[in-house]
Amino acid sequence: xxIFAIVLQSLLALAFLRGGFGKITGSRMHVEGFKHxxxxxxxxxxxxxxxxxxxxxxxxxxxxxxxxxAGALLLVVTAIGGILTHVRVKDSFKQTFPIILLGIISxxxxxxxxxxxxxxxxxN
Numbered sequence: 001x002x003i004f005a006i007v008l009q010s011l012l013a014l015a016f017l018r019g020g021f022g023k024i025t026g027s028r029m030h031v032e033g034f035k036h037x038x039x040x041x042x043x044x045x046x047x048x049x050x051x052x053x054x055x056x057x058x059x060x061x062x063x064x065x066x067x068x069x070a071g072a073l074l075l076v077v078t079a080i081g082g083i084l085t086h087v088r089v090k091d092s093f094k095q096t097f098p099i100i101l102l103g104i105i106s107x108x109x110x111x112x113x114x115x116x117x118x119x120x121x122x123x124n
Contacts, residue, residue: 004031004112005068005109005113006062007066008097008105008108008112009058009059009071009109010060010064011060011105012055012058012071012072012075012102012105012106012109013055013058013059015102016051016052016053016054016055016075016102017050017051017052018051019048020047020048020050020051020052020054020055021048021052022048022062023044023045023047023048023051024045024048024049024052026041026044029041030044030048031071032042036089037085037086037088037089037097038089039085040043041123050074050078051075051078051089053074054071054072054074054075054078056071057071057074058071058075058103061113064119065113065119065121065122066113066116066117066120066123067088067114067120068109068113069109069110069113069117069120070117070120071117072109072110073087073110073117075103075106076101076103076106076110077099078108079099079100079102079103079106080103082099082103083096083099083103086099091119
């Protein structure tokens, strides 16, 4: 199960490093996306920072599993917000599917690493 969790961590870390970087730097796709969702541009930057922090936690999770669990929890919450945003503006399933998939992968990783969450600094 550890190899499977590491693969999931790697996929999520790469996806959210890329997405977070694009949001923070203001890539055209992300700027247009936040306009489409009727969200302020400062929220795009905040979302990018959250994604970057979660990806960094996943990377640190290679050495401390509790960090992987915390990063996955943060991404599950972020994915729920993303899904609700797509639903609010009535995006198609095709447009919503990527965040649904990333949310499911994050949830699976959280489920695998959930017991390690008790060892996260400040939780014990």
